[in-house]
Amino acid sequence: MVAENKKASKGSEQKAATTKKPAKTNPAQIAKARTGISGLDEVLHGGFAEKRTTLIKGAAGTGKTVLGQEFLYRSAIGGKPVILVSFEETAEAIRQNALAMGWDIPALEKAGKFFLWEAKIDRTAVSSGDFSIDSLLAVIKGKAQQIGAERLMIDAIDVLMRIFEDPVKERNELYRLHDWLIEQQLTTILTAKITTESDETYRYEFLDYMADCVLLLDLRVTHQVATRRLRVIKYRGSGFCSNEYPYIITGGGNVIMPITTMQLMHRAPGEKITSGNAELDKELGGGFHQASSILISGPTGSGKTTLAVTFTEKACSHRGKVLYVSFEESQESIVAAMLSPGIDMRPAMEQGGLQFHTIMPEALVPEEHLYRILQKIEEFRPNHIVVDAISACQRMGTEQAAFDFLVRLIDTCKQRSITCLMTNQLDSNEQQLNISGIGISSVIDTLITLRFVEVDGKIHRDLVVLKSRGTHHSNQHHLYLITDSGIDIRPVETKTGAS
Amino acid sequence: MEISEKTGGRQGKKRPALESLGGDPRKQPQYQMRLFVAGNEPNSAIAQNNIEEICSAHLKGNFQLDVIDVFEDFTAAIQESILVTPALVIDKPKQMTIFGNLQDKAKVLAALELL
Numbered sequence: 001m002v003a004e005n006k007k008a009s010k011g012s013e014q015k016a017a018t019t020k021k022p023a024k025t026n027p028a029q030i031a032k033a034r035t036g037i038s039g040l041d042e043v044l045h046g047g048f049a050e051k052r053t054t055l056i057k058g059a060a061g062t063g064k065t066v067l068g069q070e071f072l073y074r075s076a077i078g079g080k081p082v083i084l085v086s087f088e089e090t091a092e093a094i095r096q097n098a099l100a101m102g103w104d105i106p107a108l109e110k111a112g113k114f115f116l117w118e119a120k121i122d123r124t125a126v127s128s129g130d131f132s133i134d135s136l137l138a139v140i141k142g143k144a145q146q147i148g149a150e151r152l153m154i155d156a157i158d159v160l161m162r163i164f165e166d167p168v169k170e171r172n173e174l175y176r177l178h179d180w181l182i183e184q185q186l187t188t189i190l191t192a193k194i195t196t197e198s199d200e201t202y203r204y205e206f207l208d209y210m211a212d213c214v215l216l217l218d219l220r221v222t223h224q225v226a227t228r229r230l231r232v233i234k235y236r237g238s239g240f241c242s243n244e245y246p247y248i249i250t251g252g253g254n255v256i257m258p259i260t261t262m263q264l265m266h267r268a269p270g271e272k273i274t275s276g277n278a279e280l281d282k283e284l285g286g287g288f289h290q291a292s293s294i295l296i297s298g299p300t301g302s303g304k305t306t307l308a309v310t311f312t313e314k315a316c317s318h319r320g321k322v323l324y325v326s327f328e329e330s331q332e333s334i335v336a337a338m339l340s341p342g343i344d345m346r347p348a349m350e351q352g353g354l355q356f357h358t359i360m361p362e363a364l365v366p367e368e369h370l371y372r373i374l375q376k377i378e379e380f381r382p383n384h385i386v387v388d389a390i391s392a393c394q395r396m397g398t399e400q401a402a403f404d405f406l407v408r409l410i411d412t413c414k415q416r417s418i419t420c421l422m423t424n425q426l427d428s429n430e431q432q433l434n435i436s437g438i439g440i441s442s443v444i445d446t447l448i449t450l451r452f453v454e455v456d457g458k459i460h461r462d463l464v465v466l467k468s469r470g471t472h473h474s475n476q477h478h479l480y481l482i483t484d485s486g487i488d489i490r491p492v493e494t495k496t497g498a499s
Numbered sequence: 500m501e502i503s504e505k506t507g508g509r510q511g512k513k514r515p516a517l518e519s520l521g522g523d524p525r526k527q528p529q530y531q532m533r534l535f536v537a538g539n540e541p542n543s544a545i546a547q548n549n550i551e552e553i554c555s556a557h558l559k560g561n562f563q564l565d566v567i568d569v570f571e572d573f574t575a576a577i578q579e580s581i582l583v584t585p586a587l588v589i590d591k592p593k594q595m596t597i598f599g600n601l602q603d604k605a606k607v608l609a610a611l612e613l614l
Contacts, residue, residue, distance in 0.1 A: 120580045122596045128606040129545070129599035134537030135569045135576045135584040142573035160582065163598070 030237040033151065033187045036074030037067070039256030043232060043241045049212045051150075051185045052236075053178060057192045057207070058217030063228060063249055064191040065089065066097070067217065068153045070253045071189060073103045076113040081149040083115045083140060088156035091118035101253050115143050121163060133160070133173055137180055144186065152181075153189040157207070171206050178210045212236040218244075227365060227401070230256055246404065248367040255371055257408055270417055273384075276307075276314035279489040283465055283474065284446070290383070291417040292469070293410050293443060295390075297424040298450030303461055303482050304423040305329075307448070308386050309338045309345065310487055311421055315384050316348035323382040324356045325373060327392035331356040334388075342485040355380050361395035366405040369396060374412060384419040385409075390440075391425040403440065410443050445469040450480060463489060530554075530562035530611060531591040537584040538570045542600040546585035549601035557613055 032046035041047050048054045048071065056064045065086075072082040086094060094116060098105045108114035117139065140152060154160075157174075164170040181188050192207055208214050214233040219226060228247050232240040247256040270290030274281055281287040288294055288311075296304045312322045326334060334356075335345050348354040357376050359369070377385070387409070393402035406422075413420040447467040452459050463480040481488040534550055536543035547566060554562055569576045569584055579588060587607070589595040595610040608614045 117577060118580075119582055121582065122580065125586075125596035125598055126606055126610070127598040128604075129602035130542045131583040131585060131598045131600065132537070132540070132542065133583055134540060134543075135535060135586065136582045138537065138569040138584075139573045139576050143577075163583065 035071045036078070037070050037254050037256065039247070043245060043256060044235065045239050048187060048189070049238065050187050051182070052212040053181055053188045053190060053210065054213040054215065055190045055192060055207050055211035056215045056217065057194050059194050062217040062219045064217055065155055066249055067254050068155065068189040068191055069098060072151060072153050073098065075151045076108045080151055081113045081147040082151045083143055083149045084153045084155065085117045085119050085140065086155045087119050087121060087159040091116050101251065112147050115147055115149065121159060133177060141184060144184065150185065151187045155191050156193065157190045158192045174206060174210060208233065227367065246367045248371055250371060257367060257370060273419065274314055276310035277487055277489050283476065283478065284468055288419060288446060290419055291414060292419060292445035293413065294419070294421040294446040294448070295424055295444045296421070296448045296450065297426050299426050299452065302450035302452065303480060303487070304425070304450060305334070305388055306338070306341055306482055306487055308388055308421055308423055309343050312354065312386055313343050313345055313348060316353035320353065320383040321380065322354050322384045322386060323376060323380055324354060324386045324388070326356060326358040326388050327361045328389060331358050341482050341487065361392045366396045366401040370405050370408055373409065377412070377416070377418070382418060384421065385413055387420065387422040389423040389425045406440050407443060528561050528563045529592065530558050532562065533565045533567055533588045533590070535567050535569055535576060535581045535584050535586045535588065538568060543585045545600040545602065546587065549604060550587060550607070553604060553607055557608065
């Protein structure tokens with residue numbers, strides 16, 4: 001009786017589903033297939049179009065196959081069987097490349113979750129009269145039914161289409177394929193190689209038109225630095241992030257790095273935290289805000305690192321966790337150097353509150369740098385991050401690359417409510433009041449500048465809080481002393497008596 | 500020799516097959532071919548008609564032609580990497596694949612080394 005009821009209700013559900021209008025008439029409710037690829041679901045506002053076709057296009061070597069493969073792999077691992085039809089790469093090469101990412105395709109094949117078909121096109125074959133891709137469709141349908149697959153990737157559709165030798169026939173077959181895929185309710189990824197041959201553009205125009213979602217991959221080399229970029233060209237019935245996003249292929253798959261809707265998503269400033277110095281806290285109206293971004297600029301030797309380390313040490317003594325990213329000095333040399341002004345970071349390190357991440361900026365491309373720092377954040381879950389110094393980021397490649405890296409890092413910190421304190425080395429004393437900091441001033445909440453001034457024939461350090469969002473500050477000049485027992489900050493007596 | 504339907508073990512709808520013209524059953528036929536078709540779709544029917552005409556006109560009963568419907572037996576299509584139909588796979592006398600409805604009979608005859 002119960003079973004009968006259940007069956008009846010299932011039947012009516014199915015009926016309701018078939019009579020329901022297609023999802024694309026209601027953009028808010030288009031079904032999404034989560035890709036599971038780091039950052040991509042964010043860019044695609046949830047994932048690929050479910051039961052629809054997504055086209056990934058790009059020149060040779062841009063990573064189309066790997067991106068599609070990761071979607072299949074993550075689906076299969078998550079219990080959704082998949083089919084991969086490859087017209088270009090051999091099954092062996094696909095399995096090998098996947099294994100390099102740690103994806104064990106043979107295991108999934110054995111478990112009946114992955115069907116990999118190396119659909120070799122016989123180059124020696126001749127044609128005599130009309131033919132169609134019925135056989136391909138029969139195989140996909142047969143296998144989909146056999147293993148229960150709802151997700152499919154056709155890798156290098158352009159290679160298949162070349163056998164038609166006729167643009168009109170090719171287009172007709174693509175059109176049929178498209179309709180058939182929708183009829184079969186398969187969530188499909190097509191990949192296509194972009195060539196510069198103008199006689200091939202018709203193919204891509206049509207593919208673009210027929211796919212519901214189109215991604216463009218690009219691999220660019222500027223100033224000897226190769227950068228992968230991903231852009232969503234269109235997404236029928238869905239919103240998407242339309243910028244170009246850098247991405248990298250790591251040992252564990254693709255990582256796309258979107259800058260999320262920056263101004264909108266960021267939370268209000270968090271609670272006050274100490275800067276590590278009572279006088280500076282007073283100047284800042286109680287201290288920094290948790291999750292804010294702070295930039296300390298100044299020329300060499302002006303005490304930027306000392307100020308950053310003072311903050312670090314105090315934060316750790318308040319049970320905060322700090323990740324100290326150093327692009328200039330090793331962990332040992334920072335720790336040793338800071339003993340002279342009486343700041344001992346060793347207890348914080350021993351208690352696990354402080355971790356260093358030291359690396360040469362030139363060692364990696366900016367995306368790789370960012371990825372490693374994000375991984376470190378993921379593992380260590382710090383409350384605060386110190387980046388010493390962002391001026392070194394320019395050595396990662398171009399100024400633009402450094403800018404992208406910093407904006408993404410700051411964005412990530414804001415989202416995770418992590419305080420981000422950065423130092424920036426200025427070339428000369430003159431730049432003092434120039435608050436550019438590789439152009440990131442707009443995302444900086446608090447800006448402190450240090451400089452050398454001559455008073456009564458002696459060189460002194462001078463500190464000014466130039467900007468501090470959400471706190472009162474006076475722009476008052478301060479005398480900044482580095483003593484044997486830490487830093488000492490005091491207002492400069494002025495004749496106008498600002499304080 | 501005979502024209503048979505391969506249906507992957509399943510009982511498919513038999514097509515009208517050309518009568519074989521006798522010969523020694525222990526001897527391997529000189530011509531061995533497999534025609535992959537997609538159900539009753541027109542080009543598949545035309546291809547079957549064309550190859551049967553060639554068989555009866557040129558091969559003098561010394562052949563074997565298997566007709567495989569990919570809708571009935573998709574595993575054979577997987578093994579042979581058959582992506583399009585109709586497709587004639589010639590195993591003997593020389594390995595060769597011809598796509599299409601075989602309307603250009605000269606190409607088929609050339610592949611069978613009869614030109």
